Amino acid sequence: MLDTQSILNVLRPVQDPELQKSLVDLNMIRNVAVDDGNVSFTLVLTTPACPLREFIVDDCKKAVQTLPGVETVNVEVTAETPQQKSLPHQQSVAGTKNIIAVSSGKGGVGKSTVAVNIAVALAQTGAKVGLLDADIYGPNAPTMLGLENTEVQVEKNEAGDILQPAFNYGVKMVSMGFLIDPDQPVIWRGPMLNGIIRQFLYQVNWGALDYLVVDMPPGTGDAQLTMAQAVPMAGAVIVTTPQTVSLLDARRGLKMFEQLGVKVLGLVENMSYFIPPDAPERQYDLFGSGGGEKASKELQVPLLGCIPLEIALREGGDKGIPIVMSAPESASAQALTAIAQNIAAKVSVAALA
Numbered sequence: 434m435l436d437t438q439s440i441l442n443v444l445r446p447v448q449d450p451e452l453q454k455s456l457v458d459l460n461m462i463r464n465v466a467v468d469d470g471n472v473s474f475t476l477v478l479t480t481p482a483c484p485l486r487e488f489i490v491d492d493c494k495k496a497v498q499t500l501p502g503v504e505t506v507n508v509e510v511t512a513e514t515p516q517q518k519s520l521p522h523q524q525s526v527a528g529t530k531n532i533i534a535v536s537s538g539k540g541g542v543g544k545s546t547v548a549v550n551i552a553v554a555l556a557q558t559g560a561k562v563g564l565l566d567a568d569i570y571g572p573n574a575p576t577m578l579g580l581e582n583t584e585v586q587v588e589k590n591e592a593g594d595i596l597q598p599a600f601n602y603g604v605k606m607v608s609m610g611f612l613i614d615p616d617q618p619v620i621w622r623g624p625m626l627n628g629i630i631r632q633f634l635y636q637v638n639w640g641a642l643d644y645l646v647v648d649m650p651p652g653t654g655d656a657q658l659t660m661a662q663a664v665p666m667a668g669a670v671i672v673t674t675p676q677t678v679s680l681l682d683a684r685r686g687l688k689m690f691e692q693l694g695v696k697v698l699g700l701v702e703n704m705s706y707f708i709p710p711d712a713p714e715r716q717y718d719l720f721g722s723g724g725g726e727k728a729s730k731e732l733q734v735p736l737l738g739c740i741p742l743e744i745a746l747r748e749g750g751d752k753g754i755p756i757v758m759s760a761p762e763s764a765s766a767q768a769l770t771a772i773a774q775n776i777a778a779k780v781s782v783a784a785l786a
């Protein structure tokens with residue numbers, strides 16, 4: 434007999450491939466309805482950016498279709514991103530479920546480019562996303578997100594001054610660039626960092642966010658310390674390039690996060706190879722190859738993906754249209770989207786562990 438229970442029974446062995454647990458036991462199958470031979474249910478994923486969405490839907494359909502009498506299977510897919518756990522001394526950001534730090538051992542490796550495109554790629558999946566640009570050395574996220582010269586609005590309420598984030602491409606953003614004088618030397622900006630980071634975490638009207646992506650200053654300094662101590666972090670992503678020096682810096686960054694008790698979600702290798710615009714079928718390993726993969730093995734952290742060096746990626750940044758928006762089919766956009774999905778999947782696994 435075809436009823437809710439028989440559907441749940443046949444779905445019980447189907448597992449979430451990341452969590453390796455039954456979808457039914459994880460309460461990811463809801464609203465099961467049977468109308469003659471027509472079966473429908475809701476699949477509630479742990480992130481709207483689930484990279485295995487199609488695969489899981491397919492597994493569910495196949496399982497249900499083994500039951501006699503089933504004619505159609507209709508799966509509605511939604512997502513509920515789990516909330517990151519926090520330690521007793523930490524103060525979470527109200528409404529924000531997961532904070533992801535994008536970091537690099539040294540400047541100029543493409544950290545901001547990665548942070549901005551990951552934020553937009555996550556928003557494209559329907560996730561609620563914020564971007565906190567904490568880079569005092571080069572606060573260039575506003576330019577990359579098409580929000581240059583934005584003036585942040587300040588509102589007063591009982592908690593004090595509350596900043597309204599800027600908004601573009603589905604991403605809410607605040608930046609050091611909105612508050613600091615770009616002509617002021619970094620040595621004077623540095624001491625303000627701790628205070629501004631706290632303000633950007635707790636005195637911004639972020640609203641409800643699945644992911645708050647933080648573009649960290651490069652290196653291993655006060656910003657990392659402030660973040661790790663103040664808020665629960667879902668994890669850190671370390672951006673590197675294939676050169677040995679950059680990989681050595683990445684190693685230092687990784688050790689620092691580990692010492693601060695922040696999970697390193699993985700490495701991103703940027704500028705992995707060059708794709709000439711006039712011969713896109715070719716690839717040139719300008720900085721050597723396999724460095725990121727080797728480092729990920731040695732350091733025992735996942736390699737989240739490799740992004741090619743592509744002129745369109747830089748142009749997108751300069752024009753304020755991230756490549757995942759302007760040319761989603763390009764090799765770098767595809768790599769960035771896959772990296773965003775990978776990160777989201779790992780964050781959910783960590784939150785539910």
Ligand SMILES: Nc1ncnc2c1ncn2[C@@H]1O[C@H](COP(=O)(O)OP(=O)(O)OP(=O)(O)O)[C@@H](O)[C@H]1O
Pocket residue numbers: 537539540541542543544545546547568570571572573651703704740741742743744746747748750751765
């Ligand atoms: N894969 C890539 N292909 C082409 N250009 C890239 C790529 N990655 C980054 N760039 C360009 O390199 C420059 C530096 O990138 P970005 O500002 O993201 O680096 P960063 O590590 O954040 O630097 P900083 O530490 O100064 O903030 C930018 O002009 C960016 O557009």
